[in-house]
Amino acid sequence: MASPISSSSPFTRSVVESMRKIYPEALADKSFDNTGLLLEAPFDPSRRQKNSVLLAIDLTTAVADEAIKRRDSAIVAYHPIIFRGLKAITLDDTQQRSLLRLVQHGISVYSPHTAVDTVPGGMADWLCDVVTGTFQPVATQTHPASQSCNSKLYSVPTYPQAQAVPTGASADASQQIPHTRSTIHPSPAASIPEGFESAGAGRLVTFNEDQPLTTLIDHIGRGVGLPGGIPIAIPQSQSIDNIRIRTVGMCPGSGSGVLMRGNEIPDLLFTGEMSHHETLAATERGSVVISLAHSNSERGYLRAVMQTQLLQELSRQWKSDRESALQALHDSAKQGGSALSSCAEIYQDGGVEVSVSEADRDPYGIMVWRG
Template identity: 85%
Template sequence: MASQVPYSSPFTQAVVSSVRKLYPEALADKSFDNTGLLLEAPFDPARRQKNSVLLAIDLTNAVAEEAIQRRDSAIVAYHPIIFRGLKAITLNDTQQRSLLRLAQHGISVYSPHTAVDTVPGGMADWLCDVVTGTFQPITAQHHSASQGCNSTLYSVPTYPQAEAVPTAASADKTQQIPHTRSTIHPSPAASIPEGFESAGAGRLVTFNESQPLTALIDHIGRGVGLPGGIPIALPQSQSIGHIRIRTVGMCPGSGSGVLMRGTDLPDLLFTGEMSHHETLAATERGSVVISLAHSNSERGYLRAVMQSQLMQELSQRWQSDRQAALQAISDSAKQGGAAPSSCDEVYQDGAVEVSVSEADRDPYGIMVWRG
């Protein structure tokens, strides 16, 4: 007699389908990236997790513990915790230990990474919304993870909330600076699904009229929520109060490979991370560089856009999946089929929750020295 093939929970399957619809894997840069379902935890009906998802940028031990305590069904971690092939999975490696513990507790892990960067309305477009003033946060929630430092001298990030998902189509045009935006490096046509035609790496904003750099810095500070300070590199002999910006190139994360390929650089390079020598090269060519620390250019997107997008898509999908499954169970019962199993009970639960991790944080903060 053949053994039954294990499978992940029906709710987790709905999560994976929803994320793939919002951020198609075909749009990820497979030359280096490792996107998709990285950990598929077997479903145990006797110890069912909640119908909840935890969003994070980095899957650290703290985030894994948070998901375990919350009893989430899945973690959507933007950065892949597995980038290269593994020859062993042991408890000696801290990342592998997290994966083993999550599997033990029935929690799966999906990583969309560069698919989020390239998709229209994704992370790169959100940075455009931030710099142009399109994204208007209504509240700023303090992030609790850094408060264990017990010091007012160490920066505690805030992550602004919006009333609704800001998009180029729905944004209040009276709030934004008039501009055009384009994709810097379009995705290969063969990899673009229908409806995602403007996908690609990086975005270029061109303002109708040049803007004071200080005004754009105000937008960035409010939009990404970094009260401690904004790292900025200026060309020699230029004053921050006198610089005006006409073009801005944006790329979340480590953006130099996207923003510095061409011969003509934007007036402002806005990204998460650039090396010392790349930054020198950019400023020597007359450009300003703002690099926020890698994941600080990414994390705000989870609350500003991804949380509500995924909640909407997942709620619709789970409702559809439930109705189909419950109908099949009912039809089977009418025809004298097998009695309902404990597995069928999962479809009785219509709840859906999408939350953003409170433990997730960039490794770097800003220490204010008052010597």
């Protein structure tokens, strides 16, 4: 009788270890979040996956289909697909169906979520780079949901997708508007690993000189992938061209809980979404709000930062893990053990691939008025 499979693939374990080094799980907000290895698919050496990882914001059916077709070993899904306790896992629920299918195909799922938000150089700092003009993509484009639209008034929906950037272009200090930046709500000191001292929720940019709001809007449009429209709320007594900004508060996703605490709020609140009443409260206090639809404030980070960071760390981690395992196999063979370990084949493969999902997008597209 064959021994039961009791672990994920060696490559998947290297992926998990690499993610934990870049985005320490201790930095996640465990008061509500669910981060880490959420789905551990058993390793089947007779049908192993490629040494590849697929990055996405949301693990939808389309993203699961993409990973299965590509034969990835793991999906890194920024948002946790398992958020609360499950009392059953069935095919009736579409998200649970995706998880069952992924297990069937040997694909594990890791979700870093708020660890990415809070880490120095993470998603909140990337939004700082976007708004200050540091981040300059090579090109941007919008993707239609279909090839035609019968509406006489509106175009097909389009979805912003940031493109790859040249090495170093996401942090070119010579292009940025002079500013200082700080963490709005620092992480508890006890939870911060060594080397991550500036971790915390949200970032505050303070420009050396007031900036035209229109300049910052142009930066945001280019940085997130030229969305068909940018939802913006301004005080009713002001006009876009006359507003100047000294401070900008950044928070990916739903940012009001981070940006609206305290008696004073930034001149501009830049986030993924805020409620109607929270936005009214901000504008009544004289601030501007830009909200992009939740995940449009997050997705560009995958191509601009995470893809390169994970590829570099995973390449180092997999090289180290392979060398240790191959040496152990060699020593075992010298002592008369079998060199034909079930994991031997995967350790012969030194390749590493990290890709960004083509299927992943925000649920909301923008249909532009043809008039």
